[in-house]
Amino acid sequence: MSLSNKHYTDKQILDVELDIFQKQSWILVAHKIELINNNDFVTFDYIQEKIFVKNFNGIIKAYQNICLHRFNTIYEEDFGNRASSCLYHNWTYNKEGKVIASSCRNSFDKEEIEDLKLKEYKVDYCGNFIFIKLNELNSTSLSDYLGDIFSKLEYISNHFGDKIVDYKKEHKGNWKLLVENVLECYHCSSVHVNSFAKLGYGFAKPEKYGFFEGHSWCEFPKMSGLHKNKLIDKILNSRTFECDGYMHFYIYPNAFISSVEGKGFYFGFIIPQTASQTVLRIRYFSPIIEKKLTESEKNIFDFINKSSLDTLELVLNEDKQIIENIQSNLNSLPSNSPMFGLDEFRINNFHNFFSKKLNL
Numbered sequence: 001m002s003l004s005n006k007h008y009t010d011k012q013i014l015d016v017e018l019d020i021f022q023k024q025s026w027i028l029v030a031h032k033i034e035l036i037n038n039n040d041f042v043t044f045d046y047i048q049e050k051i052f053v054k055n056f057n058g059i060i061k062a063y064q065n066i067c068l069h070r071f072n073t074i075y076e077e078d079f080g081n082r083a084s085s086c087l088y089h090n091w092t093y094n095k096e097g098k099v100i101a102s103s104c105r106n107s108f109d110k111e112e113i114e115d116l117k118l119k120e121y122k123v124d125y126c127g128n129f130i131f132i133k134l135n136e137l138n139s140t141s142l143s144d145y146l147g148d149i150f151s152k153l154e155y156i157s158n159h160f161g162d163k164i165v166d167y168k169k170e171h172k173g174n175w176k177l178l179v180e181n182v183l184e185c186y187h188c189s190s191v192h193v194n195s196f197a198k199l200g201y202g203f204a205k206p207e208k209y210g211f212f213e214g215h216s217w218c219e220f221p222k223m224s225g226l227h228k229n230k231l232i233d234k235i236l237n238s239r240t241f242e243c244d245g246y247m248h249f250y251i252y253p254n255a256f257i258s259s260v261e262g263k264g265f266y267f268g269f270i271i272p273q274t275a276s277q278t279v280l281r282i283r284y285f286s287p288i289i290e291k292k293l294t295e296s297e298k299n300i301f302d303f304i305n306k307s308s309l310d311t312l313e314l315v316l317n318e319d320k321q322i323i324e325n326i327q328s329n330l331n332s333l334p335s336n337s338p339m340f341g342l343d344e345f346r347i348n349n350f351h352n353f354f355s356k357k358l359n360l
């Protein structure tokens with residue numbers, strides 16, 4: 001049996017799905033460049049977990065983002081740089097997740113405080129990508145979890161430059177609609193006429209792709225013969241990672257990584273809220289440029305990053321509109337199933353994998 005429309009609207013089905021993620025998955029949470037300095041941190045709420053990942057003097061650790069005094073959130077920010085202090089009464093936690101005694105002003109039982117420790121999550125790496133395991137009983141290693149996709153991801157992870165945006169966008173749509181939407185570029189020449197199609201994408205079938213379990217990657221080819229800007233090319237020619245097309249990874253269950261020709265890197269993080277609502281966290285990283293840029297080249301480089309961000313925002317809004325249209329139509333056709341053609345082969349792979357997880 002395959003997924004039908006009710007799998008996109010039913011709360012009980014979402015609960016089963018989240019339970020599968022919680023028990024079995026490694027979750028991609030950050031890139032090392034976000035945690036390069038002592039006290040850099042990134043937070044996220046995922047399923048029932050509130051988590052922060054932080055650089056403690058060069059060691060990256062992940063803990064529950066809830067203070068053990070009276071349960072305030074330790075870090076309310078999505079990212080930043082400061083000590084692990086809860087801002088309610090300033091209890092502060094060290095790299096072992098333990099309360100630093102001086103923050104309690106001697107008004108508590110010393111032994112009771114010494115016993116406290118934040119819940120810790122296991123951290124592991126694929127190159128510079130940071131993953132965490134939500135369930136300590138899950139015995140699958142990260143390299144087994146990523147399988148054949150590990151080395152490709154590891155390679156691309158070495159080419160992320162500075163993070164230039166990190167924000168969230170609410171979608172009135174089931175998380176699977178966000179996944180399916182990015183697994184094909186069949187819609188690019190129609191939905192993204194003024195964005196992606198202008199860059200030359202959506203006209204030819206992908207020839208390079210691969211799968212491992214729920215994960216997949218694909219390189220969408222670019223239409224040839226498009227006008228090139230010499231000034232821009234002069235700078236981008238010294239980027240450390242170059243590919244001919246639009247490279248896209250889906251890391252089951254929660255993350256997308258993509259790059260248009262290595263000109264920058266998009267990092268999408270899907271956070272299901274309800275069966276019909278999903279938050280997409282959007283991060284974008286500049287490419288690494290090997291040569292030293294002159295002042296005027298720096299301006300052009302800023303312009304390149306700015307136009308990549310403008311295009312990304314346009315593409316995301318165009319996709320969001322379609323996702324929300326679909327979600328609003330699903331209740332009218334509860335027992336229908338969507339159809340997927342040859343261009344939608346990555347969606348078929350995802351459905352085959354995930355149907356088995358759901359015992360369909």
Ligand code: FES
Pocket residue numbers: 067068069070071072086087088089090091
């Ligand atoms: S709740 Fe965190 S210090 Fe009081």
Ligand SMILES: [Fe+2]
Pocket residue numbers: 181182187188191192315319
């Ligand atoms: Fe799209």
